[in-house]
Amino acid sequence: MNGNDITAESSSLLLVDDDATFCRVLAQALTRRGFAVSTAHTSTTALQIAQADPPEYVVLDLNLAGDSGLMLIPELLTVEPAIRIVVLTGYASIATAVEAIKLGALNYLPKPADADQILAAFAVNGGDPAMPINARPLSINRLEWEHIQRVLHDNDGNISATARQLNMHRRTLQRKLGKRPVKG
Amino acid sequence: MNGNDITAESSSLLLVDDDATFCRVLAQALTRRGFAVSTAHTSTTALQIAQADPPEYVVLDLNLAGDSGLMLIPELLTVEPAIRIVVLTGYASIATAVEAIKLGALNYLPKPADADQILAAFAVNGGDPAMPINARPLSINRLEWEHIQRVLHDNDGNISATARQLNMHRRTLQRKLGKRPVKG
DNA sequence: GGTGAATGCGGCAATTTGTCGCATTTTCAG
DNA sequence: CTGAAAATGCGACAAATTGCCGCATTCACC
Numbered sequence: 483m484n485g486n487d488i489t490a491e492s493s494s495l496l497l498v499d500d501d502a503t504f505c506r507v508l509a510q511a512l513t514r515r516g517f518a519v520s521t522a523h524t525s526t527t528a529l530q531i532a533q534a535d536p537p538e539y540v541v542l543d544l545n546l547a548g549d550s551g552l553m554l555i556p557e558l559l560t561v562e563p564a565i566r567i568v569v570l571t572g573y574a575s576i577a578t579a580v581e582a583i584k585l586g587a588l589n590y591l592p593k594p595a596d597a598d599q600i601l602a603a604f605a606v607n608g609g610d611p612a613m614p615i616n617a618r619p620l621s622i623n624r625l626e627w628e629h630i631q632r633v634l635h636d637n638d639g640n641i642s643a644t645a646r647q648l649n650m651h652r653r654t655l656q657r658k659l660g661k662r663p664v665k666g
Numbered sequence: 667m668n669g670n671d672i673t674a675e676s677s678s679l680l681l682v683d684d685d686a687t688f689c690r691v692l693a694q695a696l697t698r699r700g701f702a703v704s705t706a707h708t709s710t711t712a713l714q715i716a717q718a719d720p721p722e723y724v725v726l727d728l729n730l731a732g733d734s735g736l737m738l739i740p741e742l743l744t745v746e747p748a749i750r751i752v753v754l755t756g757y758a759s760i761a762t763a764v765e766a767i768k769l770g771a772l773n774y775l776p777k778p779a780d781a782d783q784i785l786a787a788f789a790v791n792g793g794d795p796a797m798p799i800n801a802r803p804l805s806i807n808r809l810e811w812e813h814i815q816r817v818l819h820d821n822d823g824n825i826s827a828t829a830r831q832l833n834m835h836r837r838t839l840q841r842k843l844g845k846r847p848v849k850g
Numbered sequence: 851g852g853t854g855a856a857t858g859c860g861g862c863a864a865t866t867t868g869t870c871g872c873a874t875t876t877t878c879a880g
Numbered sequence: 881c882t883g884a885a886a887a888t889g890c891g892a893c894a895a896a897t898t899g900c901c902g903c904a905t906t907c908a909c910c
Contacts, residue, residue, distance in 0.1 A: 650806055
């Protein structure tokens with residue numbers, strides 16, 4: 483096993499997710515692994531907790547409001563640069579992944595991810611570039627999803643503008659966004 | 667003229683891609699935009715070029731044969747830390763995107779991406795008093811078309827295998843290939 | 851306040867995809 | 881050479897998606 487180089491004993495971990503149920507389940511799983519877990523459902527409470535007592539680790543869900551979740555990363559790091567943050571999201575996209583890492587996140591995981599995967603994400607060492615390249619092309623639907631996310635981000639979340647730019651109907655874009663991210 | 671904050675005049679750019687055709691076309695497009703473009707089809711030649719005369723910008727394709735082109739990023743940055751690298755790949759994945767950024771890439775783009783998008787990727791928060799980039803994203807249909815062509819090529823024109831890989835129905839792929847005009 | 855843009859739907863008709871089936875070709879090992 | 885497996889092209893029809901209307905809110909800005 484190898485493990486995890488994280489000594490869980492008494493390590494503090496802040497879990498930020500607006501989904502109460504998901505939050506509770508994951509918190510339980512992490513607690514069982516020896517972490518002192520605190521939770522927050524909003525950016526503001528997360529920040530307050532961090533300021534009061536900076537945790538060693540943060541699991542940050544981006545589903546809060548897209549962009550606002552990302553902005554929490556530099557804010558947390560301002561409070562305490564040593565905080566190790568992994569981003570976890572049900573709407574993973576390359577665009578937000580790139581953003582998150584640039585903002586200082588340690589890693590970025592698409593949901594669903596179990597507690598072990600999350601801990602493994604914290605455990606990444608200084609880049610091991612020997613990481614295998616995923617030699618499988620994206621599915622059409624996945625590619626479309628990624629592209630939409632990127633353009634939407636470029637347009638600051640403006641759906642109408644994005645639809646125009648993508649030369650597709652706003653209604654269609656709305657419907658696509660309403661659906662779950664496609665598997666690929 | 668308009669607004670790319672990248673002053674193309676006499677900026678040196680190294681394009682690393684093993685696909686000679688793609689490389690030539692993109693090099694031409696970039697040259698037309700005022701860059702002094704050099705190209706490399708392998709990691710070793712890329713490194714040699716960089717060592718001889720470090721470029722300001724690098725466009726790095728990850729589809730290089732053999733070991734992942736990911737490792738080239740730190741190697742290039744060792745030669746000259748000021749090099750601005752964007753990664754471009756037809757096999758985009760969140761995992762490699764995260765790795766690429768952590769290794770020091772400035773941005774990460776899934777293929778297909780046109781010259782304007784690539785330049786826009788260089789322009790991100792680059793400390794320059796930048797202006798909004800005038801890059802228009804590909805339409806959904808165009809993106810799909812490009813991607814299909816790519817994967818089809820990788821599969822030596824095998825429609826069945828391509829459809830499987832793209833997670834779409836063979837019949838649908840046939841029909842898509844049957845019609846030509848894809849506006850972009 | 852007023853105005854224009856954006857948003858979030860519902861509801862259809864038009865178009866596209868999914869899914870079968872089947873008759874050839876191609877590919878390839880024995 | 882020969883048979884089996886895979887690939888291809890295509891028709892047909894149901895299922896799903898998209899284009900395109902409209903309309904009631906909400907938002908941003910002057």
